[in-house]
Amino acid sequence: MLISCEEILFEENLTHSKVDILAPSDGSRLQATSINFRWSPVNGATAYQIQIASPSFEQAGQILLDEEVEETSFSEELPRKDYEWRVRAVNSGYKSPYTTAKFKIESNEDFSSNTIQLLSPADNYLTNQTMLNFEWRVLQDAISYRVQLRKDGELIEEMSLTDVSVEMELPEGESAWRVRGEKDGEYTLYSERKIIVDTVPPTPKKLLSPQDEMILTNSAVEFRWENDAVVNDEIDSVFIYRDEGLTNLVEKGQGIDSYNANLEDNETYYWLVNTYDKAGNRSEPRDIYSFSINEL
Numbered sequence: 001m002l003i004s005c006e007e008i009l010f011e012e013n014l015t016h017s018k019v020d021i022l023a024p025s026d027g028s029r030l031q032a033t034s035i036n037f038r039w040s041p042v043n044g045a046t047a048y049q050i051q052i053a054s055p056s057f058e059q060a061g062q063i064l065l066d067e068e069v070e071e072t073s074f075s076e077e078l079p080r081k082d083y084e085w086r087v088r089a090v091n092s093g094y095k096s097p098y099t100t101a102k103f104k105i106e107s108n109e110d111f112s113s114n115t116i117q118l119l120s121p122a123d124n125y126l127t128n129q130t131m132l133n134f135e136w137r138v139l140q141d142a143i144s145y146r147v148q149l150r151k152d153g154e155l156i157e158e159m160s161l162t163d164v165s166v167e168m169e170l171p172e173g174e175s176a177w178r179v180r181g182e183k184d185g186e187y188t189l190y191s192e193r194k195i196i197v198d199t200v201p202p203t204p205k206k207l208l209s210p211q212d213e214m215i216l217t218n219s220a221v222e223f224r225w226e227n228d229a230v231v232n233d234e235i236d237s238v239f240i241y242r243d244e245g246l247t248n249l250v251e252k253g254q255g256i257d258s259y260n261a262n263l264e265d266n267e268t269y270y271w272l273v274n275t276y277d278k279a280g281n282r283s284e285p286r287d288i289y290s291f292s293i294n295e296l
Helices: 005-010
Strands: 021-023 028-030 034-039 047-054 062-069 073-077 082-090 099-105 118-120 125-127 131-136 144-151 154-161 165-169 173-183 191-197 207-209 214-216 220-225 234-241 249-255 258-262 267-277 289-293
Touching: 034 082, 062 073, 118 191, 131 173, 144 165, 154 165, 207 267, 220 234, 220 267, 249 258
Parallel strands: 028 099, 125 191, 214 289
Antiparallel strands: 021 034, 034 073, 047 062, 047 082, 082 099, 118 131, 131 165, 144 154, 144 173, 173 191, 207 220, 220 258, 234 249, 234 267, 267 289
């Protein structure tokens, strides 16, 4: 990726900045294999590079992870052994020095203290799909996983699996999916995320102008449609075609309740408005209007 000198000038110099490691701190001895790496934010950083090696970077038999993240935390499931990890702040022009810490994951007889790391979908995921695949990380020593789907506190579906993914059918509205690990009568706490299903298309918008079969004398056209209650999570898109079959698209654009376009004269056009919401639903056009431009 090419970076201009102007971009670097506006970035904060991180070469003397320091990332403070919060956990696991240097010398930590852990029992849970689900590790949450945390560090303090650095002013001017747009991302953080995190690396994990075993047993150390000087004697690395394996670089287990080298990843750039925007958050100040990262979770990973690791086997029981010695580790060293480091993190540094980065932006498009500069990088801070690494801050490093060593830790060890020891044998854990308390299986219930482990945590299931959910992968996807993300928490509060919004979709218009009713069938989705759910994934989580493998938990060491787990024999099976109990998966639940709940809505309004009521259990909708429950299953026991040995795999770390499952496809489930979701109800309309907000529900919660959660997973726990199980082993010989022991079990972890549930890890839970919410998901929102919205399959209802937005309300179609009424076209205002140009009116149907209107003849204009100016090729600079303002398209207007009704939008009395502006909904923040909806996008109105106007489509302008040259044919009644709506196959020859001339122009498309977005607006709250209007859109301006410069078109060719001595032509007939057809236009409509579709509304899209954040879940991906699309309204069917309420009207399809035609108009002609005949400049004087």
